[in-house]
Amino acid sequence: MKAIVTVMLKDGVLDPQGKAIGHALHTLGFPQVGDVRAGKIIELELxxxxxxxxxxxxxxMAKKLLANTVIESFRVELTG
Structure with missing residues (x-):
């Protein structure tokens, strides 16, 4: 069975990577893009x-290693 763990910074936590992506998208001609948040996806075969x-x-696993629960939230989805 596969578990997909999505980790994102919590609301209110500064996201410099998201800001940089948003700025780059505007520069590339996508002015319709608003706030951008960057995160990570981890696939686990269990x-x-x-x-x-x-x-x-x-x-x-997410609580102990995959996410820093002080500043990040996570969700787990199962497939298969």
Whole structure:
């Protein structure tokens, strides 16, 4: 089973990468772009058939390593 963990900076946390992307898009002729936030996606292949256990394991991994929960939030989606 695959778990997809999406990690984003929490609202209110300065996102210099997002600001740079937004500026570059405006420079490239995309003035309709508003606020941009950048994050990361981590795909995990889990050797688990129970969806609840797989989601709990991925959430625990995110809390312990994949996300800095002080400044980042995360969500876990399962596929397969």
């Amino acid at each position: 050797d688990e058939t129970d969806r609840a256990k797989a989601k709990a394991a991925a959430e625990e």
